[in-house]
Amino acid sequence: MQKTKQQGSIEPYDHPAGGWGAVKYVAINLIKEKVAGGNYRTLFKQNQPEGFDCPGCAWPDRQHASTFEFCENGVKAVAAEATTKRVTPDFFAQHTVAELLQQSDYELEQHGRLTDPMVYDATSDKYVPIAWSDAYALIAQHLHRLDNPHQAAFYTSGRAGNEAAFVYQLFVRMFGTNNFPDCSNMCHEATSRGLPATVGIGKGTVLLDDFEHADTLLIFGQNPATNHPRMMGELREASKRGATIVSINPLRERGLERFTDPQSVIEMVTMGSTKIASTFIQPKLGGDFALIKGVAKRTLELDDDAIEQGTERVLDVAFIDEHTAGFAAFAADLRMQDWQELVDESGVSRDDIEKLARIYVAGKRVIATWGMGITQHKHSLQTVQMLSNLMMMRGNIGRDGAGLCPVRGHSNVQGNRTVGIEEKPSQEFLDRLGKVYNFEPPREHGFDVVETIEEMLHGKVKVFIGLGGNFVMATPDTPRTFDAMRSCALTVHVTTKLNRSHLVHGRDALILPTLGRTEIDVQNGVPQGVTVEDSMSMVHISYGMNRPASKSLMSETAIVANIAHATLGSGKVDWLAYAGDYALVRDAMEQVLEGFENYNERIAKPGGFHLRVASREREWQTSTGKANFIAHAIQKDTPIRRAKALYGEKLMTLMTTRSHDQYNTTIYALDDRYRGVFGQRRVVFIHPEDRAMLGFEAGEWVDMATVWNDGIQRRADRFLLVDYDIPRGCIGAYYPETNPLIPLNSTGDVCNTPTSKSVPVLLHRSEERTLAA
8 A cells, every 4th residue: 555644545446346335435425415314315316207317427317217326426416416515605705715716626515505696896805695686687787798799608517407508598699699618518529520420410329228239338438437337237237148348448447347236235245246348458548549440440351351251241231332421432541551550559459459350340239338538639530430430330320239329428418419509500400599589590600618718818708607517627728717717807607516617707706506406496386397318318307306405596597597688688588487487498499409399298208208319210411311431541740749759758648537536527525446546636647667767656746747839838746656557658647637737729620629638748756847848
């Protein structure tokens, strides 16, 4: 065991994921948050047809609703909302913003639920109470002062329900802009922008039931035991019936080795567990593209062998002929691709690439899942499209037990995009919206997250309104993002708990507290439900069960509607009617959105309904009317390659990641149990041979500095070196602590997603203050 004097310890974790460890931490979090006794029962309504949708991840719910459908991290999210701890006006009276800024993100989280709307008072450097009506008026005043609507940006986190998001986009477009930076821009944008060109829609093609029929599961760039723990139940069942599961990830994650299902009485009583992945492939950071292309090349070679030997074809020729375009050019590109380049660029031996190819072609029903390990690189869009190519080669799209499965993070991030939170909306959507509401929507593309920060820095975005989230800590280039937010005339945050974004504010600033997903939402005497869409396009309704944390709280839908009413009036839209009856909002969504026919009726059924994904039915909404193979070459000129040319093997590629006691930027505690980190967060995972090569001892403290070409010094100091099973030349550390190292202009091609999984850095002993060039 490696201990440090300053904080915490490093203790290898040899137990299975889940099991009694998960039960223990469920209890710890309920106690720590001082959850009232009656609210414990809330857990048994979580992810149930008559209950509420977990405010955490977007993994779908089983329609049969087993005895309990919650996980350890879901409990943390619910406990954070159900806590009895409160942040009242008296709390703000006792603390200046400057004082609160000295607290860690974990300490800010622990203060509890916000109770009243607050406005920043520059004279005292404190937030003071404000009436809701005055808050709405202040927002309207600032919006009316702008020279044009594009000087405002309207952020959305994936927690917002469909109703609030739809009203939000309607208000903003009637105000006159498409400036909708949202959390999709920072996570699965490569999926959203990459898949439409290949299969016609930026969503997955599988349902949860497909996991019961798959014989092979390829898990790319994902740590489900931490990020989507309920997925582990599906993987456990697949493993038990003999399906082959492959983990493809730079980090060998404990949760994909063995898992004890807390719902299994036998495993819990006998201290048993289930082996999950049978094969682990560890590409270097950014190596997934070359790895997948290598598997595709080998698949083609195996098909050539089958033709030569007169045996069954490896390619699904019927599918390719009937449903695809561009295969000949794609195959020609694969044949010209040099094998050694694939090995070098992937960081995976040719033997392992060929082993993965054999596993793939042996599968009759293959599901490929992926997370942000795939989507946060410069060439992430190309990687998503290459994975789509690979799956099409054997017809693994549009049949039972097979398909593409992007696993999204926040609970309704996909739903937000579906209902119109999109800075690049289609003309068809705008046409329908304008027709229903009798106005001309703005046609110019708006700003995404990175563009919004850049425009703030240039003084061109002056008002920022955030519907949930922790914008300044979720985004890259933290000091520059701080400067951007502080340049605004007004910042507004609709939120449940205090976070750092509320403390890095514009000249005027509002904190508007909202109901949580777990809380009863009554409007005009009638309980209201909100709808969400999960990662597999299932849409269902969620009703809160707990008494609101404060009588002063407003729902997200009501807050947005009141801002719209104060800003635009209700001549064209009866915003306050929307605030009072969410069924009216759903009636409107039905008129505007394809696939939402009979919306109120369909969500009344237990489990809701599946929002049709055309590619699941082998209908291809592309320019060719086919699923398209798209060839891509390995990129030669990249920031990592240029940095390597300067610094050689001393250059490390950093990936940011989350700990097990974390959800996005929310820090629940300071442990990362499955990786053996306890009581601390400032650690760097490094291969022991790299540590030795750099001249460090295990347990030394290092500073990190980014190698970039814009003259801006980016650094993050005092991180503990921890030996770990990670490819040579790669290191890992937690965000948001390492977000200052990610240059704002280091983004993925086309999708413009920050490259949080491929940051070129140098390490120095903490005593040294040498900066990277």
